[in-house]
Amino acid sequence: MYRLRRGALSPFDPRNPLLAYRSRPREDESLLSWMTRLARGNAVKLQCLATDVLGFSPQLLTHDLDRVPDEELLGRLVTRVGCTYEQACSTGMWAYQGLLWFEAPKLRGPVDWLMPMGRSPHDRRRICSYTTQMCCACLAGDPIPYFRRYWRLALAVVCPVHGTYLRDCCPWCHGPIEFHTTDFGCRLLPSVEPMMHCGKCGHDWCHEPWDELSAPESLVRFQRQLCQLLADGWSAELPGAGILSPAFFSGLKCLLQRLNQPGRCRRLREYFAWRDAELLFDPCEHALQRFECLRLGDRARLMGMAQDLLVSWPNQFGDIARASRVSSSYFTDYRHLMPYWLHAAIRTELFDQDYAPSQQERSAAKDYLLRHGGAGSADEVNGLLGVSSVSHKAAPRERWNPRGPKCSS
DSSP states (O other), X not given: OOOBOTTOOOXXXXXXXXXXXXXXXXXXXXXXXXXXXHHHHTTOOHHHIIIIITOBOGGGGXXXXXXXXXXXXXXXXXXXXXXXXXXXXXTSGGGGBTTTBSSOOOSSSOOTTBOOOSOOTXXXXXXXXXXXXXXXXXXHHXXXXXXXXXXXXXXXXXXXXXXXXXXXXXXXXXXXOOGGGXXXXXXXXXXXXXXXXXXXXXXXXXXXXXXXXXXXHHHHHHHHHHHHHHHHSOOSSSTTOSSOHHHHHXXXXXXXXXXXXXXXXXXXXXXXXXXXTOOOOOOOSXXXXXXXXXXXXXXXXXXXXXXXXXXXXXXXXXXXXXXXXXXXXXXXXXXXXXXXXXXXXXXXXXXXXXXXXXXXXXXXXXXXXXXXXXXXXXXXHHHHHTOOTTTSSOOOOOOSSOSSXXXXX
C-alpha cells in the first residue's frame, strides 16, 4: 500500500538486527502510538523510524495508519520488534471488525464511528482536525503512557475507568492532540515525552486536574456498557445487541444522526433542552456534517440524548418522539439499510396511519369465518377485521401527529 524507499534493506536481511528498544504493543494501543513509542525508545525521530529503519517513503506518516492494515508495515515491525503478527495486528482499527462494523473500514472516504484524520478542503463534512482524544488520568497512571484505539472512536466521550469526560484538544492551547508531531521540524529530539506533552505548546497533560470533568452517572454507565459490548460482541442490556453488536451500533448511529440533523428532528433537542432546563444547541453547521466531525462537547450531549431514548426501549423512545411531534418518516432512512430492532420500534411506536387490510388479510379472514360456520360476507369480514363496511378502512381516529389544523365541529 505504501511506497518503499529505493535501496532500502529487506526486513528479512540478516543485516537487519532487532531494535534496541523492543516494546510490544500495550493493551488497546493504537499503531501510531506504538510507532511513536518505538521511535522515542530508540532515540530517533518518528520520520527516521519510518524511512531509515523501516524503509518506507516519507509520505508514510501522511496516511491514517490506524485505519486500514498494511501487511508490509506490520511485517517489518514484527521483524524489528520480535513480537507476534497477532500482537501487531491488534493495534489497528480493523480489529473492531465483527464488533463495531460488519466489514473492515474502507481505505478512503468517511467511516462510521472513526474520527477523521486531518482537514479536507474538498469535503465539507470534514471541517476539523481533531483526530483523537485522551484521558489525562489514564496517561498519568500508566507506567508507560500510550494512546488507546478506543480514543479514536467518536462514540467514546467518557473514560470508562475514571468516569470523566475525555479531551479532544490540549487544555492549554486548545490545539488538536497530535502526539506524533512532537519532533516534527526539530533539529534535535525534544526532551519531553511525546505521550505526555502537547507537541504545539509543550504543556504537560499528566498534571492537568481532571476531577471537575466528572460525567453524569447515567452516561458513565452507558459508556461502560458500550465498552463491554465491544469486548464481548453481544449484550443482553442493550436493544438489538443480543446476537450481533454491529447491529446495535448501526442503529445507534442512525439515532445520533437524527439527533444531529436540523429541521423537524431539531424538536428532539428542544425537548431535551426544555426537560433538563438547558440551553438549546445546534451542533450541525450544515445538513451533511457527520457525527464523527463534531467536537467532544456536542458528541457527549448527543450521546446522553441517545442514552435517554434507549431507556425502557421502545416505550420511552415513542413517548419522547410523540411529545416532540417527530413521526416515523423523519427517523426512517430510505437510502440505507436500517437494523430491524430500530425499524420495528419506529413502525410500532410512530407509524401514524389508519389501518387498511390487504387482499390477503381479507381472504384469510373470509376462510376463517367459513370454517367456523359463518357466511363470509363482506360485512362479517369487515367486522372481524375492525374496519368500516362503507370505505373498507378503519374508522377515523384522532392522530397524535395531525397533518393540519383540527376541524371544529
